[in-house]
Amino acid sequence: MNIVASKEIEKILPQLAARPYPQVIKYMGSKARIIDFVIEGLNNADTGGAICDLFSGAASLAGSAGHLRPFIVNDIQAYSRVIARSYLHRLSDQAASISGDGICKLAHSIVARKKKHIPTAAHYPETTTLEKFNQIEFANRELINYKYDDKYHLFLKNYSGTWWSAEQCAWIDALREVCDELLEMEKINEGDHCILLTCVMHAMAYCGQGTGHYAQYRDAKTKSSMLDINIYRQKSVEAYFSKKFESIKTWNRRHVTGNTRHQFFALDYLDALKKIPKESLVYADPPYAFVHYSRFYHAIETFVLYDYPSLQIKGGKVVKGRYRDARHQSPFSIRSQVVGAFESLFEGVSESSSNLVLSYSNAALLDLPTMIELAHETLGATYFVEALTVDHQHMTMGRRADRMRDVEEALLIARRKKRF
Numbered sequence: 112m113n114i115v116a117s118k119e120i121e122k123i124l125p126q127l128a129a130r131p132y133p134q135v136i137k138y139m140g141s142k143a144r145i146i147d148f149v150i151e152g153l154n155n156a157d158t159g160g161a162i163c164d165l166f167s168g169a170a171s172l173a174g175s176a177g178h179l180r181p182f183i184v185n186d187i188q189a190y191s192r193v194i195a196r197s198y199l200h201r202l203s204d205q206a207a208s209i210s211g212d213g214i215c216k217l218a219h220s221i222v223a224r225k226k227k228h229i230p231t232a233a234h235y236p237e238t239t240t241l242e243k244f245n246q247i248e249f250a251n252r253e254l255i256n257y258k259y260d261d262k263y264h265l266f267l268k269n270y271s272g273t274w275w276s277a278e279q280c281a282w283i284d285a286l287r288e289v290c291d292e293l294l295e296m297e298k299i300n301e302g303d304h305c306i307l308l309t310c311v312m313h314a315m316a317y318c319g320q321g322t323g324h325y326a327q328y329r330d331a332k333t334k335s336s337m338l339d340i341n342i343y344r345q346k347s348v349e350a351y352f353s354k355k356f357e358s359i360k361t362w363n364r365r366h367v368t369g370n371t372r373h374q375f376f377a378l379d380y381l382d383a384l385k386k387i388p389k390e391s392l393v394y395a396d397p398p399y400a401f402v403h404y405s406r407f408y409h410a411i412e413t414f415v416l417y418d419y420p421s422l423q424i425k426g427g428k429v430v431k432g433r434y435r436d437a438r439h440q441s442p443f444s445i446r447s448q449v450v451g452a453f454e455s456l457f458e459g460v461s462e463s464s465s466n467l468v469l470s471y472s473n474a475a476l477l478d479l480p481t482m483i484e485l486a487h488e489t490l491g492a493t494y495f496v497e498a499l500t501v502d503h504q505h506m507t508m509g510r511r512a513d514r515m516r517d518v519e520e521a522l523l524i525a526r527r528k529k530r531f
C-alpha cells in the first residue's frame with residue numbers, strides 16, 4: 112500500500128484567502144493581527160471539508176474566512192458564538208431596513224423610564240473634584256442594593272459604577288430589551304439578533320473604563336486617573352451602538368452570503384470535536400496563559416446570557432469585579448491539566464480523521480518542541496506533524512529543535528496521511 116503526503120493532493124484545492132472584516136471587541140489573544148499567517152497554515156492542511164474554529168474567541172477566523180466553506184464555530188463562552196454569527200449570517204432585508212438610530216429611538220423611552228432609579232447624586236458632570244467624583248462612583252455602585260420592578264435591569268443593578276456609569280448601564284439594558292422585542296415580534300430573526308447584540312458588545316467595550324476586558328475596573332485614586340475614567344463615563348453607548356450597526360450593515364450586505372450550513376456551538380472543545388464531520392479542517396487556538404477568559408470577559412457573557420447570575424462572594428461580600436459565580440476553568444490554563452488537555456485535543460482530532468492547525472504562542476505553559484513531541488506521540492504514524500513559523504519556515508521534529516525554543520508565534524500543523 113502506498114502512503115503519500117496529503118499535501119500533494121491538496122495542492123489542487125483552491126487557496127483560502129482572507130476577506131476584510133470589522134473587528135468588534137478588543138480580545139486577549141485575538142489572532143486578527145496575524146490572520147493571514149493562520150490562513151497560510153490552513154492552506155497547508157486543507158482537507159476541502161468544513162472548517163472548524165474550536166476556540167473561536169472574538170471570531171477573527173469567522174470574520175476573515177467564514178465566507179469560504181461551511182464553517183463550524185465553537186467556544187465555551189456564549190458571546191463567541193454570537194459574535195461569530197454576526198460575521199456569518201446575512202442580515203435579513205427587514206433588519207437591514209431598520210436604522211441604528213431607529214433602534215436607539217425605541218431604547219430612548221425605556222432609558223427615560225429607567226432613569227427614575229438613578230439618583231441625582233449618581234450623575235457624572237464633565238468636571239469635578241476627586242472627592243466628589245468618588246462620591247458619585249459610590250452612589251452608582253449602591254444601585255446594586257435597589258429593588259427593580261422591570262424585567263431588564265441586570266446591568267443597571269449589577270454594574271453601575273464599575274466599567275460603566277448607571278446611565279450607560281441603563282442604555283445597555285434598554286438596547287437588550289429592544290433587541291429581544293424585535294425578535295419576539297419577528298421583525299428580525301435570530302441571526303439579525305446576534306448582529307445587534309454584537310453591536311451592543313462593541314459599545315460596551317469602547318465606552319467601558321478599562322482596557323477592553325472585565326477582569327478589574329480602575330479606581331479613581333488620583334486626579335489623573337479620575338480624569339481618564341471620566342472620559343469613558345461621558346461616552347455614549349447609543350452613539351457607539353448606532354455607528355457600529357450602520358457600518359456592519361454595509362459590510363454584511365457586501366461580504367456575507369446566505370450560506371446556512373454554518374454551525375455554532377458553545378461547548379467544551381472535546382464535546383465539539385465529537386460533533387464535527389469527518390475530515391474537517393480544525394483550527395485550534397486555546398488559551399495560553401494562567402488567566403481564565405471566563406473572568407476577563409464575564410460581563411459580555413452575562414450580557415449575552417442575560418440570566419441574572421449569582422455573583423461571586425468572598426468574605427461575605429460580592430467581589431469587586433462582580434464576576435458570575437459559576438465560571439469555566441479552562442484546563443489549558445491550569446499547569447497540572449495542560450498536557451492532558453492537549454493530548455485529548457490531538458485524540459479528538461484523530462478520531463474525526465481531521466487535519467489540525469494549532470496556534471502556538473511562547474506564553475504557553477508548554478514549549479513548542481514539547482508540544483510537537485506530544486502531537487507525534489498522540490497522533491501516531493498516520494499524521495505528518497510540523498511547525499510553521501511567522502517567517503514562513505517549516506520545521507519538523509528532530510531537526511532544529513533548539514531553534515524551535517526561541518519561536519514566539521507558530522502554527523503546529525498535523526496532516527493525516529492518505530492511503531491509496
Ligand SMILES: C[S@@+](CC[C@H](N)C(=O)[O-])C[C@H]1O[C@@H](n2cnc3c(N)ncnc32)[C@H](O)[C@@H]1O
Pocket residue numbers: 138139140141142143165166167168169170171172185186187188191378379380381396397398399404405441442443
Ligand atoms: C486565545 S483565545 C481564542 C482567540 C481567537 N482565535 C481570536 O482570534 O479571537 C482562546 C479561547 O478559548 C476558549 N476556551 C477556553 N477553554 C475552552 C474549552 N475547554 N473549550 C472551548 N473553548 C475554550 C476561551 O473562551 C477563549 O475564547
